Amino acid sequence: MRRAWPLLLLALAVPPGRLAAQLPRYVGVDAGMSRLEFQSASPSGGEKLSGFAALGHWRVVLRPVSLDLSYAQGRLAADTGGAVARSFVEGAAFLSVRPAPWLALKAGPHLRAYAAPGGTERWVLWEGRAHADAPLLDGEWLAYGEVWLAVASSVNVVPGASGARGAEVGLTLKMPRSPLWGRLAYAVDQARLKNGARTESLQSVVLTAGFGGR
Amino acid sequence: MRRAAFALAVAACALARPARAQTPVELLNRGIRAYQNLDYDSAAAILSSALDRPGRALADSDRVRGLVYLGASELYRDRRDSAAAMFGRVLRLDPRYRIDQLVFPPEITGLFQQMRLVTRAVTVIVPPQAELHAPGDALPIALYATTFHPVDVAVLRPDGTPLRTLYQGGVGDSLVIRWDGRAADGSPPDSGRYRLQVASHGGDGRVVRSVAIPLDVSRVRRDTLPWPAPVPDSLILPEQAPGRSGVGALGAGFAAALAVVVLPSVVAGSASGAGTRFVVAGGLSVAAVLGFRGERRPQPIPGNIAANRTLQAAWQQQADSVHAANVAREGEVRLLIRAGAAHVTETP
Numbered sequence: 001m002r003r004a005w006p007l008l009l010l011a012l013a014v015p016p017g018r019l020a021a022q023l024p025r026y027v028g029v030d031a032g033m034s035r036l037e038f039q040s041a042s043p044s045g046g047e048k049l050s051g052f053a054a055l056g057h058w059r060v061v062l063r064p065v066s067l068d069l070s071y072a073q074g075r076l077a078a079d080t081g082g083a084v085a086r087s088f089v090e091g092a093a094f095l096s097v098r099p100a101p102w103l104a105l106k107a108g109p110h111l112r113a114y115a116a117p118g119g120t121e122r123w124v125l126w127e128g129r130a131h132a133d134a135p136l137l138d139g140e141w142l143a144y145g146e147v148w149l150a151v152a153s154s155v156n157v158v159p160g161a162s163g164a165r166g167a168e169v170g171l172t173l174k175m176p177r178s179p180l181w182g183r184l185a186y187a188v189d190q191a192r193l194k195n196g197a198r199t200e201s202l203q204s205v206v207l208t209a210g211f212g213g214r
Numbered sequence: 215m216r217r218a219a220f221a222l223a224v225a226a227c228a229l230a231r232p233a234r235a236q237t238p239v240e241l242l243n244r245g246i247r248a249y250q251n252l253d254y255d256s257a258a259a260i261l262s263s264a265l266d267r268p269g270r271a272l273a274d275s276d277r278v279r280g281l282v283y284l285g286a287s288e289l290y291r292d293r294r295d296s297a298a299a300m301f302g303r304v305l306r307l308d309p310r311y312r313i314d315q316l317v318f319p320p321e322i323t324g325l326f327q328q329m330r331l332v333t334r335a336v337t338v339i340v341p342p343q344a345e346l347h348a349p350g351d352a353l354p355i356a357l358y359a360t361t362f363h364p365v366d367v368a369v370l371r372p373d374g375t376p377l378r379t380l381y382q383g384g385v386g387d388s389l390v391i392r393w394d395g396r397a398a399d400g401s402p403p404d405s406g407r408y409r410l411q412v413a414s415h416g417g418d419g420r421v422v423r424s425v426a427i428p429l430d431v432s433r434v435r436r437d438t439l440p441w442p443a444p445v446p447d448s449l450i451l452p453e454q455a456p457g458r459s460g461v462g463a464l465g466a467g468f469a470a471a472l473a474v475v476v477l478p479s480v481v482a483g484s485a486s487g488a489g490t491r492f493v494v495a496g497g498l499s500v501a502a503v504l505g506f507r508g509e510r511r512p513q514p515i516p517g518n519i520a521a522n523r524t525l526q527a528a529w530q531q532q533a534d535s536v537h538a539a540n541v542a543r544e545g546e547v548r549l550l551i552r553a554g555a556a557h558v559t560e561t562p
Contacts, residue, residue, distance in 0.1 A: 144470075171498050
């Protein structure tokens with residue numbers, strides 16, 4: 001947990017003069033659905049679940065930083081015999097800065113929970129993220145990639161969290177001269193328990209529609 | 215004795231004529247010198263000859279001068295009626311004429327003033343050309359009268375009917391009347407030849423003298439303002455830049471698509487990748503191709519487009535103001551009035 005603070009301070013310490021691509025103050029929201037595929041693997045076996053989640057994302061830009069808040073909630077059904085269906089809840093809050101027009105650095109907490117009849121597994125990840133944009137057409141179509149690493153992690157499962165990492169690649173399409181935009185993305189992450197007791201990976205294909213800033 | 219001298223002077227004039235043809239002005243000057251030498255008979259004969267000589271007529275100013283000296287000579291020849299008649303002619307010829315009291319003695323100036331009181335005539339002065347276009351513009355008509363008497367001032371149509379009666383009343387020394395170029399109903403007249411008529415009335419109300427001045431009235435259309443020059447090409451900025459290669463968009467899109475394909479193995483190791491991710495990979499690939507094609511198209515330059523729009527808007531504003539001014543000019547009625555020579559009609 002303590003390891004998260006240096007990353008946050010690093011993000012905030014980027015000189016404002018470098019924040020050339022600062023966007024003006026605005027608020028953007030988007031909402032949509034994601035298709036989730038969950039896999040866990042342990043020495044004793046594994047399980048697969050899949051389902052859908054509704055998600056929402058809110059962004060406010062207050063130069064020189066931006067604040068992103070997101071929330072998702074859904075249901076995972078078992079794809080393999082031993083798996084137990086469970087609810088999925090996720091939330092995150094990130095502060096970000098843009099040291100270059102194409103690059104954003106983010107830091108913040110990422111919470112995830114799987115609620116099953118036998119108990120709820122809760123993950124708390126403090127993440128550092130790097131986000132890069134690549135224009136495809138007139139600055140209205142963007143491909144983006146984001147990689148992240150948990151600099152601190154915890155889970156309420158014995159023997160405890162060993163770490164987590166993830167990535168996301170997607171496409172945002174903005175309507176010309178319109179505040180409307182859409183996003184299609186693929187994200188994958190993996191969280192590990194200590195001693196190789198178990199790994200959990202979650203893949204999601206996200207489709208959202210937004211209004212305001214991307 | 216005087217008759218003999220007059221006959222002698224006439225004979226001298228008759229004899230001198232064949233020797234050398236004198237001009238009327240020379241005769242006039244000779245007559246004045248004779249008057250100044252107190253040779254009134256010779257002066258009268260010579261001046262009469264100068265004034266009555268056909269052909270090379272005297273200018274009005276010389277004629278007036280001759281008539282005055284002739285009248286003075288006649289008065290000194292005890293021919294008062296003849297003198298009065300000469301002074302009357304002077305006043306009808308030039309109602310503004312004032313006899314020089316330093317040159318002529320009181321008996322002459324007195325008779326002249328008496329004739330001024332009984333001679334009813336006006337001089338009408340109109341500028342040879344006037345243009346009326348703005349409200350308040352008018353043709354000034356100046357009247358100079360010999361003595362106070364009633365006059366009628368009117369502009370007549372070609373058929374003699376009045377277009378506008380400008381004044382009916384007395385005029386003493388002088389009076390300026392202004393005609394705004396309009397008919398009696400306030401409308402501008404058609405182009406044509408009109409007549410300004412100033413009629414002097416006698417004591418019995420009859421018209422004793424009439425001055426007519428032809429007025430050529432024409433409606434003039436003002437020249438329209440020239441259209442503003444179009445914005446020169448040198449000031450027009452290019453609105454499009456050549457298309458880029460598009461390779462960057464293509465590369466970025468396909469790289470992102472490839473990343474989607476390989477991400478599960480990179481991030482999640484042995485976990486099997488979700489098949490739905492190929493939807494994202496396909497979307498990125500299509501976007502890459504479309505972006506590649508789109509980037510190769512000429513790219514608009516918003517700054518230049520805005521600058522050109524500003525130039526065009528400024529030109530359009532100028533053109534609109536010129537158009538409005540020209541429409542206003544076409545609606546204006548401007549009159550060009552040319553005045554001709556005065557023609558005087560005396561009623562006996």
